[in-house]
Amino acid sequence: MTGDPEPIGAQARRALEQELADLRDERRLVAGTLHDSPSVGDQADQADELRRADQLDRLDRRIEDITTRLRQARTAGPAPTDQVGVGSTVTVRFPDGSVETLQVAEVAEALDQTLVTADSPLGHALLGHRPGDTVRYGTPDGPATAVVESIGEGPAPASS
Template sequence: MDKQQRGGLRLSAQTRERLERELAELRARHRALDEVISSIDGVEDRADQAQRLELADDLARVAEHIRELVDVLAGRIPPSAADSLPAGTEVTVRFSDGTTDTMRVVAILEEAPDSSDTLTRNSPLGRALVGARPGERITYAGPDGEIVAEVVAIRPPTE
């Protein structure tokens, strides 16, 4: 497999291309959000103010994801999250109470359809799944303490 090395970290050519496409899409979304926010500046209507705050939150999330991708592509942070859990990956986990949940990995919550179970790859569960294999137990921080789950399946996205 063709690997490109930067700063001691390796990305396959396919992964690098995918991340560069994702980065270009995020930059376009960032510009679009910025334009919308600029167009409603100065409007004092409460609904417009609420919309502006929501858009500003979206803009901040997109900007953070752009920074993460730039760092991965530059070799400044490990690419494991991007390599192991790309957006669209479907994961099934079994929790200690016996319940099983199947979720789709997304880079940012805005990518998720409203009706589906999703997790972001930077969430505690998303980070715990990096490098995990079916049959392995993972542990991650939950709102009420440590959560243990078994990985049932990890299915990469179909392109």
């Protein structure tokens, strides 16, 4: 990543927007509990009040991080189609002949197997490459390679 605003893919945007909505809901609940205590009682009450205040600070920081990232993504515009970057959808062919279409993202949803993060070995290896390039990356089983087939919405058509 260059330090410039990076684009974000549709799936990653939806995940961040959902997380932002959830965090705002949680923040409203936590903030409501702070206002429910007109006076702080014993040390246990004070400790609980401090814990909720810390939780509120944590939520505020994460809300600001996500809001900033979504704003930067709007500034960056769409994901590149000439070379792999954050937000790109890329189809790769592995040495065993299997082909997968993946999205390079900053963050991955736990259950989404089509996302690779830009700082993962494969995601990092793909960044900056173009169709036809072979990328090399590390795996727990040792070095591996993949060929960039296409950048865009899905696999390239099979050639005859």
